[in-house]
Amino acid sequence: MQLKEIPIAGIPYDQIKIAKVPATPEYCERPAELIPSTSRSVVINPNRTCMPLGAMWAVLGVKKAVPFVQGAQGCTTYVRYTFSRIFKEPAVIATASFHEDAAVFGGRRNLVEGIRNLVVRYWPELIGVVTTCSSEIIGDDMVSFIKMARANLRKEIGAEKADQIPIVLVNTPSFAGSHVEGYDRASRAFVETLATTRGEPNGKVNIIPGLLYPGDIREIKHLLRHMGIEAIVLFDISDTLDAPLEPPTSVPYWAPGGTEVEEIKDMANSLATFALQPHAGQAGARYLERKYGVRAVVGPPPVGVQGTDAFLKALREITGKPISRSLLEERGRLVDSLADTLHHTMMKKVAVMGDPDIVLGVTRFVLEMGMEPVALAGGTASKTFVHDVEAILAEAGYEGEPPLIINGGDLFEFEEYLKKQPRLDLIIGNSRAVDISRELQVPLVRVGFPIYDRFGYQKRPIVGYRGGEMLLAEIVNSMLDYQYPDDRTQQL
Known part of the structure; x- marks a missing residue:
C-alpha cells in the first residue's frame, strides 16, 4: 500500500507496509581500490565497538561492583542499552555526566561528586572507573582525581568504611582500540590493583573467559566441576547478567554471583591463569606470570573438539586431575554428531566474522566439519590474527582456496568480497551480519558479540563439547531450513 499522505484517521498496523526501493536496480561493482578499509578514510559498517564497553562488561562480572564512566551520559546510555538488548537484564552503570563545563575545565568535580553519590546510595563492594575519549583527550589526571574522591569519602563516612571499597581505574580511550582491548585492559587493571601479594598456594586455577556469554561460562564451570578443579573465574557474568527473577531481599538490589573481590586478590596464589580468549584477557594472565x-x-x-581438547589437556597437566569419563563421553557425542552430519557440512562454503578470538575458534571448528572457509573477518586489528589463521589452516591440512583474511577491517570489505564469490552456503557471525546474509540470500548462524535480534542466545554455549554439539546442530539445521538439499550426497 502506497499513500501520498497519511489519512486523518491514521493507518492500522496490519496495513502498514514500507516499500523498500533499491538505490540501484542491481549490484554495481565498486572500484577495487576503495574496497579495502586501509584505502579509505571512512569506516563503513564497523565490525567492532568502543573500548569502554569491554571494560564495563568486565566490571559487571564482579560481585556488587558498579562501573563508573568518566565521560558523557551517552557513553553510558549506549552501553546500558546494548547490554539490555543482549542480556535482557538491567545493567547498573554510573556516569560522571560530562557537559560543556567538564569538557573545558576537566572532570575532577564530576568524578569526586559522582563517586560520593554512588557510595552513599548503593554502597558497592567495588567501583571500576572507566575513562572515555573525552576524559582522555582532556587529559584528566585520573589517579589524582581518585585520590581526591577517596579523601572526600574518608571525611564523610570515615576512613574505615571508605577504604573498604576498592576503586580500580581502567583507561579506555576508544580511539586506541575496540571493546576487545577494553576487556583486555580491564583484566590487567584488576589483577594489578587487587592481586598485590603472593602468599600460600591455593591449589586453584584462574580463568579469564573473555567476551563469552553466561551460557559459555556455565559450560566452562561444568568442565571444571567434572574434573574436580577449583577455579577463580574473573569477571563472572553468568549470574550477574543472567540473574533469576526473584523478589528483592534488599535495597538496593544486587544480582547474585560475580567474582568476589577476595577471590581476585587471591589470584596471585593460583597454579595458572587460563586466558580463554587471547585478545581479551591475555594482559591479565601475562601480568600475573611476570x-x-x-x-x-x-x-x-x-x-x-580440538579447542576443548587443548583446554582440558592443559588443565590435566597443571593440576594433575584426570579427565573424567563423563567428559570423554561428551567428547564422543560431539565426534559422533560430526560423523552423522558430515554429508551436510562437507565442502560447504562458509564465511566467519566477529571478534578475532571467536573467528579463530569457529574457524577451527568448521574445518573439523569439512567446511571450506571463504572469508574470515576479525573486527579488532591484531598482530597475531593472520598468523593464527594460517596456523589453523595448516594444522587442519586445508588444501582448498585460501580464504580472504580481514584483520581489523570493516564489513563493507567483507560483504563486497562475498558478493563476488561464485558460491556461499553460510555466514557465521554476530547480528551485524544480518543485512549481509539477507542481501546474499544465505543463512546466518549467530555467535559472538553482539546478538541482539534473537532471544536466549546468551544462555546457549558454543564452548566445550556440549556447546560444540549445539553449535553444530545450529549450523546444520540453518542450512537445511534455508534450502532443503535435493542432491543425493546431502540427503537426510
Whole structure:
C-alpha cells in the first residue's frame, strides 16, 4: 500500500507496509581500490565497538561492583542499552555526566561528586572507573582525581568504611582500540590493583573467559566441576547478567554471583591463569606470570573438539586431575554428531566474522566439519590474527582456496568480497551480519558479540563439547531450513 499522505484517521498496523526501493536496480561493482578499509578514510559498517564497553562488561562480572564512566551520559546510555538488548537484564552503570563545563575545565568535580553519590546510595563492594575519549583527550589526571574522591569519602563516612571499597581505574580511550582491548585492559587493571601479594598456594586455577556469554561460562564451570578443579573465574557474568527473577531481599538490589573481590586478590596464589580468549584477557594472565610466576596459558578458545581438547589437556597437566569419563563421553557425542552430519557440512562454503578470538575458534571448528572457509573477518586489528589463521589452516591440512583474511577491517570489505564469490552456503557471525546474509540470500548462524535480534542466545554455549554439539546442530539445521538439499550426497 502506497499513500501520498497519511489519512486523518491514521493507518492500522496490519496495513502498514514500507516499500523498500533499491538505490540501484542491481549490484554495481565498486572500484577495487576503495574496497579495502586501509584505502579509505571512512569506516563503513564497523565490525567492532568502543573500548569502554569491554571494560564495563568486565566490571559487571564482579560481585556488587558498579562501573563508573568518566565521560558523557551517552557513553553510558549506549552501553546500558546494548547490554539490555543482549542480556535482557538491567545493567547498573554510573556516569560522571560530562557537559560543556567538564569538557573545558576537566572532570575532577564530576568524578569526586559522582563517586560520593554512588557510595552513599548503593554502597558497592567495588567501583571500576572507566575513562572515555573525552576524559582522555582532556587529559584528566585520573589517579589524582581518585585520590581526591577517596579523601572526600574518608571525611564523610570515615576512613574505615571508605577504604573498604576498592576503586580500580581502567583507561579506555576508544580511539586506541575496540571493546576487545577494553576487556583486555580491564583484566590487567584488576589483577594489578587487587592481586598485590603472593602468599600460600591455593591449589586453584584462574580463568579469564573473555567476551563469552553466561551460557559459555556455565559450560566452562561444568568442565571444571567434572574434573574436580577449583577455579577463580574473573569477571563472572553468568549470574550477574543472567540473574533469576526473584523478589528483592534488599535495597538496593544486587544480582547474585560475580567474582568476589577476595577471590581476585587471591589470584596471585593460583597454579595458572587460563586466558580463554587471547585478545581479551591475555594482559591479565601475562601480568600475573611476570609479577608472581603464575603460569599463563593463553588460548586457544575451547570451541569444537580440538579447542576443548587443548583446554582440558592443559588443565590435566597443571593440576594433575584426570579427565573424567563423563567428559570423554561428551567428547564422543560431539565426534559422533560430526560423523552423522558430515554429508551436510562437507565442502560447504562458509564465511566467519566477529571478534578475532571467536573467528579463530569457529574457524577451527568448521574445518573439523569439512567446511571450506571463504572469508574470515576479525573486527579488532591484531598482530597475531593472520598468523593464527594460517596456523589453523595448516594444522587442519586445508588444501582448498585460501580464504580472504580481514584483520581489523570493516564489513563493507567483507560483504563486497562475498558478493563476488561464485558460491556461499553460510555466514557465521554476530547480528551485524544480518543485512549481509539477507542481501546474499544465505543463512546466518549467530555467535559472538553482539546478538541482539534473537532471544536466549546468551544462555546457549558454543564452548566445550556440549556447546560444540549445539553449535553444530545450529549450523546444520540453518542450512537445511534455508534450502532443503535435493542432491543425493546431502540427503537426510
